[in-house]
Amino acid sequence: MTSVCVHGLGYIGLPTAAVLADAGYEVVGYDVDEAVREIVRGGDSHVEEPELADLVAEVRESGALTVASEVPVADYHLVCVPTPFDAETREADLRYVRAAAEGVGEVLRAGDAVVLESTVPPGTTTGEFCETLAATSGLDSGADFSLAHCPETVLPGDMLAELRANDRLVGGVDDASAEAARALYDPVVEGEISVVPDPTTAEFAKLIQNTYRDVNVALANEVAKLADDYGVSSRAVIEAANDHPRVDLLRPGPGVGGHCLPVDPWFLGRDSDSLDLAARAREINDGMPSYVADRVARHLGSLDGRKVAVLGVAYKGNVDDTRGSPGLALADELRSRGADVTVQDPHVTGTVDDGVAADGGDPALELESLVGATRGADALVATAAHEEYGALAPGIVTDRMADEVVVDACDALDRERWRGVGATVETL
Numbered sequence: 001m002t003s004v005c006v007h008g009l010g011y012i013g014l015p016t017a018a019v020l021a022d023a024g025y026e027v028v029g030y031d032v033d034e035a036v037r038e039i040v041r042g043g044d045s046h047v048e049e050p051e052l053a054d055l056v057a058e059v060r061e062s063g064a065l066t067v068a069s070e071v072p073v074a075d076y077h078l079v080c081v082p083t084p085f086d087a088e089t090r091e092a093d094l095r096y097v098r099a100a101a102e103g104v105g106e107v108l109r110a111g112d113a114v115v116l117e118s119t120v121p122p123g124t125t126t127g128e129f130c131e132t133l134a135a136t137s138g139l140d141s142g143a144d145f146s147l148a149h150c151p152e153t154v155l156p157g158d159m160l161a162e163l164r165a166n167d168r169l170v171g172g173v174d175d176a177s178a179e180a181a182r183a184l185y186d187p188v189v190e191g192e193i194s195v196v197p198d199p200t201t202a203e204f205a206k207l208i209q210n211t212y213r214d215v216n217v218a219l220a221n222e223v224a225k226l227a228d229d230y231g232v233s234s235r236a237v238i239e240a241a242n243d244h245p246r247v248d249l250l251r252p253g254p255g256v257g258g259h260c261l262p263v264d265p266w267f268l269g270r271d272s273d274s275l276d277l278a279a280r281a282r283e284i285n286d287g288m289p290s291y292v293a294d295r296v297a298r299h300l301g302s303l304d305g306r307k308v309a310v311l312g313v314a315y316k317g318n319v320d321d322t323r324g325s326p327g328l329a330l331a332d333e334l335r336s337r338g339a340d341v342t343v344q345d346p347h348v349t350g351t352v353d354d355g356v357a358a359d360g361g362d363p364a365l366e367l368e369s370l371v372g373a374t375r376g377a378d379a380l381v382a383t384a385a386h387e388e389y390g391a392l393a394p395g396i397v398t399d400r401m402a403d404e405v406v407v408d409a410c411d412a413l414d415r416e417r418w419r420g421v422g423a424t425v426e427t428l
C-alpha cells in the first residue's frame with residue numbers, strides 16, 4: 001500500500017491526512033507539536049471544521065491514519081506547515097518550511113516523492129525548500145526523488161467538501177514529479193488536476209487567486225464608502241451590479257482577515273517591485289476597522305468612555321480562527337479612541353490579544369458571554385457573520401444596552417428585526 005506522511009496537522013494537514021486515509025492510503029501524520037499529536041492520536045480534531053472530528057475518529061479507528069512522534073519513511077511526504085507573515089519586513093517566514101525540508105531530507109529515499117502544499121513566495125519550492133532537501137538527504141530532485149508544489153485552495157468552513165471537489169494545480173520540477181503528485185491526489189480529487197509548467201507557476205497562481213479576491217473585496221469596501229456618501233445601500237448596489245453576467249463584486253466588511261488574503265499579496269512582492277494595485281487594496285482593507293469605528297462614532301460622538309461590544313473575533317463567520325481578525329483590529333482601534341471594549345464570540349474561547357498588549361499597552365481581551373458583553377453597552381458591532389448572530393433576539397439584547405446603536409459590519413444580523421425593536425442600525 002502507498003504510504004503518505006503528512007507533515008503538519010493543522011487546518012490544512014489534518015483534513016488532508018484524514019481524507020487521504022479515507023481514500024485508502026496508509027497515512028502517517030507528523031506534527032512537531034506534541035499536544036496536536038495527542039489529540040489526533042486520540043481520534044479527535046483540534047480544528048473546528050464541520051464533520052472533521054468524525055472523519056478523524058473513523059480513520060484512527062480503522063488504523064488508516066496513525067500518528068508519529070518522529071518523521072517516518074514514506075513513499076510520499078506532503079508538507080503542510082505554516083508560512084507566517086512578518087508584518088514588519090512584509091516577508092514570508094519560511095523557517096517551518098526549511099525545518100520540514102530538513103525533517104524530510106533525513107529520511108528521504110531514492111524514488112520517494114515530496115509535495116509542498118504550504119503557500120509560499122514564487123520560487124520557494126525550487127529554491128530554499130529544494131536546496132534544504134538536497135543538502136540534508138544528499139539526493140537530487142528530479143534525478144533521485146520527485147518534487148512538486150501543489151497549492152491548497154480549500155475554504156475554511158467547507159474544507160472536507162472542497163478537498164474533494166476543488167480543481168488542483170500541480171507544478172513539478174519535471175514531468176515525472178508532476179505525475180507523481182497528480183497520482184497522489186487522483187483517488188481523492190473529483191475536480192480537475194491541472195499540470196502547470198513548473199512549481200513557480202503553481203506558487204504564483206495560488207497567490208494571485210487570493211490577491212484577486214483581496215482586490216475584489218477592496219473594491220467592494222470602496223463601494224460601501226461611496227454608497228454611504230450617496231445615501232444608498234452598498235449591498236443593493238452590488239446586488240444590482242452583479243446582475244450583469246460579467247460582473248461579480250464581493251461584499252464589504254470590517255476588513256479582510258485570516259492568514260491568507262491579507263498576506264499572500266505581499267508574498268508576490270518578495271522578488272519584484274511591481275506590486276502596486278494589490279498593495280493599495282491591502283491598505284484599503286486594512287483601513288476598514290478605522291472606517292467602522294468612524295461609523296460607530298457617527299452616532300455616539302466621542303468614543304471616550306463609551307462601552308462598545310464587538311461581536312465576532314474569528315476572522316469570518318462560522319470558523320474559530322482568529323488570525324488576522326478584523327474584530328480584534330476594530331477592538332484595538334476603538335480602545336485607542338478611549339472606548340471600553342468588550343468582545344464575544346461563540347466559536348472562540350479564552351483570552352484574545354488585539355495586538356495592543358504586546359506593545360505594553362492595554363491588556364489582552366477576555367472573551368465575555370453575550371450578556372456580559374452587551375450589558376450597559378452604548379453600541380454593538382457585528383464583525384463576523386456567525387450563524388448564531390442571525391438568530392439573536394434583538395429585543396432581549398437591546399433591553400440590556402444603554403444606547404441602541406447597532407453596526408452590522410458584515411451582514412450578520414437580521415437588520416429589519418433590530419430596527420423593529422427601535423435600534424439605530426448601520427451597515428456597510
Ligand SMILES: NC(=O)C1=CN([C@@H]2O[C@H](COP(=O)(O)OP(=O)(O)OC[C@H]3O[C@@H](n4cnc5c(N)ncnc54)[C@H](O)[C@@H]3O)[C@@H](O)[C@H]2O)C=CC1
Binds near residue numbers: 036081082156260
Ligand atoms: N488554513 C487555511 O485556510 C489555508 C492554509 N493554507 C496554507 O497551508 C499552510 C498550513 O496552514 P495551516 O494548516 O492553516 O497552519 P496551522 O498553523 O493550522 O498548522 C500547521 C501545523 O504544522 C505544524 N508544524 C510546524 N512546523 C512543523 C514541522 N517542521 N514538521 C511538522 N509539523 C510542523 C504546527 O505545529 C501546526 O500544527 C500554510 O502555508 C497556509 O498558508 C492554504 C490554503 C488554506
Ligand SMILES: CC(=O)N[C@@H]1[C@@H](OP(=O)(O)OP(=O)(O)OC[C@H]2O[C@@H](n3ccc(=O)[nH]c3=O)[C@H](O)[C@@H]2O)O[C@H](C(=O)O)[C@@H](O)[C@@H]1O
Binds near residue numbers: 152155156210252259
Ligand atoms: C481565492 C479564495 O477563495 N481563497 C480562499 C481563502 O480562504 P479565506 O477563508 O481566507 O477567504 P475568505 O472567505 O474570502 O475570507 C477572507 C476574509 O475576507 C473577508 N471577505 C470575504 C468575502 C467578501 O465578500 N467580503 C469580505 O470581507 C472575510 O470576512 C474574511 O475576513 O484563502 C484560502 C487560503 O489560501 O488559505 C483559500 O484556500 C480559500 O479558497
